[in-house]
């Protein structure tokens with residue numbers, strides 16, 4: 490991954506750019522006009538960075554790693570979600586390696602350090618029938634200090650690598666490590682290694698085996714977070730004993 494690098498100073502969103510360069514299947518694809526698997530889109534700044542659940546993602550100039558990787562696995566739609574979980578594992582490993590800290594994974598796929606968010610992941614895809622055409626894995630890692638990075642009203646929920654370690658972080662080194670770990674995880678996923686990756690994901694997840702609140706678009710549910718299944722869904726034992734499955738939401 491990352492042999493074809495498309496670097497931009499400013500883009501609206503690296504995910505949008507990657508999707509644009511991925512193009513459509515059909516003639517353009519057969520004629521080799523579309524970007525190949527592994528393409529990395531990376532930018533200094535995003536003017537329209539996007540997050541999960543239609544949220545925006547603050548991505549100021551030089552203050553983080555704003556990157557998207559194009560993948561073209563021959564898999565069916567149902568397991569694409571696993572790729573997001575695998576990405577969280579890969580970024581967690583890379584941050585641990587390069588910065589010497591151990592972030593936790595918050596369901597569904599944030600990386601946190603001492604309860605504050607360090608990294609977000611947004612996976613998007615294009616499919617035909619039930620087959621995947623491509624997946625774009627978007628990763629945002631806050632590297633610079635939170636003071637200048639985050640609008641004051643959300644500072645308390647966000648952190649950055651330099652704030653945590655008290656040192657500047659080499660973005661190049663971290664991007665290289667993320668790509669290396671992502672490639673290793675991706676290869677092992679393609680070879681059927683998801684169960685082990687899921688175990689690794691769970692062992693670093695801070696949202697399991699505890700009393701939590703899950704906020705969906707319309708409601709808030711409270712209960713005991715029992716497990717995460719292989720679709721990435723969170724299983725919550727509600728206070729009334731019923732077991733409810735969540736595919737998206739915010740857990741606290």
Ligand code: BTN
Pocket residue numbers: 501502503504505535537538539540541542544546548554555556557599608609610611627628629630
């Ligand atoms: C989230 O936590 O809600 C996901 C945030 C994902 C942000 C990254 S930054 C690079 C890529 N491009 C985007 O527009 N979003 C993702």
